[in-house]
Amino acid sequence: MISAQAPVKENGGAEPSAVAYVLRARALTKTYGEGASAVHALKGVDLDLRPGEFVVILGPSGSGKSTLLNILGGLDTATSGQVLFNGLDITAADTSALTKYRRDRVGFVFQFYNLIASLTAEENVALVTEIARAPIPPAKALALVGLGPRAHHFPAELSGGEQQRVAIARAIAKSPELLLCDEPTGALDSETGVTVLEALDRVNRELGAATAVITHNAGIAAMADRVISMRDGQIAEDHANATRVPPREISW
Ligand SMILES: Nc1ncnc2c1ncn2[C@@H]1O[C@H](COP(=O)(O)OP(=O)(O)O)[C@@H](O)[C@H]1O
Ligand SMILES: [Mg+2]
Known part of the structure; x- marks a missing residue:
């Protein structure tokens, strides 16, 4: 828990934010470098x-x-602005509170799977569950992504899509409230990518972690509850989909 900080009051404390939102970001900016070479990567982002x-x-x-x-996800810090996780200010958290936030509350999936080659699928997942606050059994996490029969295979014995699903099982085995995925299908062909998106869709529905998926493939937007479009460091568009299209039916 990020218990060192008192909850930040919003609107003078009138709003019970913990119920309605798992995450609230306000006026986030990020500048890399300084002076003439400064890059303004975020220019005031609000996101719930x-x-x-x-x-x-x-x-x-x-x-x-x-x-x-x-x-x-607490992997980087903002230049200014605020991020509240269940009402707690992670932008003001110290290093140890941030470590706990990343370890216990957030699952990450990246474009490259970063599995340990000398450990089986189940052992890769167990690496995380051994240190997590509220783990689910590695075998169950692997079954959720359709890899029950592959639990004892090494990464080299698995396809790219299967390796990415192990990475998803590893990310969700800690029962995170947040699942953050950066181009999870970026290295995969479309057919394999669909199996990965189906795994994300299923773990989102069954475990209920708020899930954010970055992609530059606009077709994937149809599977979401909500689509956010970024342009030049800002949110250019934020709209809700009427229905979530199953990944299998997406054309991309
Ligand atoms: N560590 C860094 N140092 C300097 N500039 C960076 C760094 N990371 C990202 N940037 C710059 O910030 C901007 C936003 O990058 P990024 O968030 O990676 O965009 P995206 O994920 O949408 O491609 C880009 O101009 C990028 O070059
Ligand atoms: Mg990127």
Whole structure:
């Protein structure tokens, strides 16, 4: 828990934010470097994530998507602005509170799977569950992503899509409230990518972690509850989908 900090009061404390939102970001900016070479990667981003919702973040390369996700997940710090996780200010958290936030509350999936080659799928997942606050059994996490029969295989014995699903099982085995995915299908062909998106869709529905998926593939937006488009360090568009299209039916 990020218990060292008192909850930040919003609107003078009138609003019970912990119920309605798992994450609230306000006026986030991020500047890399300084002076003439400064890069303004985020220029004032407001974003709310509700418990269990599935959000796709679109935008051209360099628009600030990864910077935003890294700040939301506590991997990077904002230059200014605030991020509240269940009402607790992670932008003001000390190093040890941030470590606990990343370890216990946030699951990450990246484009490259970063599995340990000398450990089986189940052992890769167990690495995380051994240190997590509220783990689910590695075998159950692997079954959720359709890899029950592959639990004892090594990464080299698995396809790219299967390795990415192990990475998803590893990310969700800690029962995170937030699942942050940066281009999870970026290295995969479309057929394999669909199996990965199906795994994300299923774990989102069954475990209820608020899920944010960065992609530059606009077709993927159809599977989301909500689609956020970034441009030049800002949110250019934020709209809700009427329905979530199953990944299998998406054309991309
Ligand atoms: N560590 C860094 N140092 C300097 N500039 C960076 C760094 N990370 C990202 N940037 C710059 O910030 C901007 C946003 O990058 P990024 O968030 O990676 O965008 P996206 O994920 O949408 O492609 C880009 O101009 C990028 O070059
Ligand atoms: Mg990126």
